[in-house]
Amino acid sequence: MTRVLVVEDDPQLVRALVINMQARQYGVDAATDGATALRLAASRRPDVVVLDLGLPDMDGVDVIRALRGWTRVPILVLSARRASDEKVEALDAGADDYITKPFSMNELLARLRAAVRRTEAVPVAPETVLVATDDFTVDLVAKKATRDGRDIRLTPTEWHLLEILVSNPGRLITQKQLLQEVWGVSQSTKTNYLRVYMAQLRRKLEADPAHPRYLITEAGMGYRFEN
Numbered sequence: 001m002t003r004v005l006v007v008e009d010d011p012q013l014v015r016a017l018v019i020n021m022q023a024r025q026y027g028v029d030a031a032t033d034g035a036t037a038l039r040l041a042a043s044r045r046p047d048v049v050v051l052d053l054g055l056p057d058m059d060g061v062d063v064i065r066a067l068r069g070w071t072r073v074p075i076l077v078l079s080a081r082r083a084s085d086e087k088v089e090a091l092d093a094g095a096d097d098y099i100t101k102p103f104s105m106n107e108l109l110a111r112l113r114a115a116v117r118r119t120e121a122v123p124v125a126p127e128t129v130l131v132a133t134d135d136f137t138v139d140l141v142a143k144k145a146t147r148d149g150r151d152i153r154l155t156p157t158e159w160h161l162l163e164i165l166v167s168n169p170g171r172l173i174t175q176k177q178l179l180q181e182v183w184g185v186s187q188s189t190k191t192n193y194l195r196v197y198m199a200q201l202r203r204k205l206e207a208d209p210a211h212p213r214y215l216i217t218e219a220g221m222g223y224r225f226e227n
Contacts, residue, residue, distance in 0.1 A: 002116055003027040005046035007037040007063065008078065009056055017050065020105055021112075034058035038066055046073060048115050050108075053079040053090065061093050068094035074115035074156045078103065084192065091196045096157040097183065114184045118156045131166040133214055133227050136205050138166050145205065152204050157182060161197055162205075165215065165225040174222035198223060 004021055008014050009032045018028045029044050031037035034055045041049065049067065053060030064075055077090045080101045087098045096118070097111050131138040136147040140163060145152040154162065160182050164173060175191050183193060198217070202209040216224050 001025065001027045002048065003029070003044060003046045004112070005037065005040055005044065005049045006030045007032075007034070007049065007055065007060070008052040009033065009054070010052075016105070017108075020109065024109065026112075032056070034060070034063045034066075037063055041067060041071070041073070047119070048112055049073055049075045050112070051075055051077055051095075053077060053081055053086075061090055064090060064093040064095050068153070068155065072119075072154065072156055072159075074119060076108075076111055076115055078108070088192070088196055091193065092200065094155050096155055110184060115156070118160045118182070131169075131227070135207050135214070138162060140167065147205065154201075154204065158197055158201055158204075161194075162201055165223060169225050169227055172218055172222050172224045176222075178222065194223075 004026050006014060006017050006021075006028060008017065008030070014030050014032070018030060021028045029040050029046065031040050034057050037049075037051070040046075051060050051063060055063070060077065060079070064077075067073065067075065074096045075094065077095045077098045078101065079090075079098070081087070082100050090098055096115055099108055099111060129139070129141050131140065136145055136152065138145045143159060145154060145162065161178065164178065164181060175194055178194060179190060183190065198215060199209070202212050202215055206212045206214060214226055216226055218224060
């Protein structure tokens with residue numbers, strides 16, 4: 001059973017989310033504040049976190065940062081905050097998706113399913129098991145990246161993007177292809193998502209993120225991995 005941690009201080013919304021998720025065979029835990037959320041995340045080890053940013057005791061972005069200190073669990077932000085810079089801040093802190101209120105329950109559940117799929121193992125061809133560059137190594141079977149002998153902490157979304165690119169060396173992957181593959185059809189125009197995540201990957205992997213050697217942008221078209 002897939003376990004979801006819902007972090008939301010509106011009791012009516014919590015009830016609606018729990019009912020809809022349990023009807024679809026999800027196990028659900030709920031927290032009304034950040035401290036309880038972090039405690040439940042550590043003890044219950046959810047498969048996905050659905051997180052409101054406006055919590056009574058702490059900002060949801062701080063919850064994201066705290067979780068990212070030890071787990072790669074997918075985090076779906078559910079918030080009334082619509083400003084672009086607030087969305088980017090949450091994504092930059094380590095969130096995997098951002099849904100604004102009011103929202104469609106069907107869309108939320110579709111995003112939830114997509115988040116779960118991103119964490120599932122994807123079979124890879126034997127010739128693409130290990131991708132080594134001069135600066136970092138990507139192990140597609142172990143699902144991890146290393147740099148200078150140390151593991152690089154990647155979110156599920158960052159990993160999925162990297163996995164697609166390094167599995168297709170030299171090939172242009174269009175913005176639309178990446179958005180549809182990673183976030184689903186409904187997000188195929190959200191190019192700002194890609195910019196945020198590609199910037200994060202470059203900061204973690206490239207020796208000079210401002211002048212990337214491996215994760216190349218083709219302006220207005222997409223991205224490609226060069227080794």
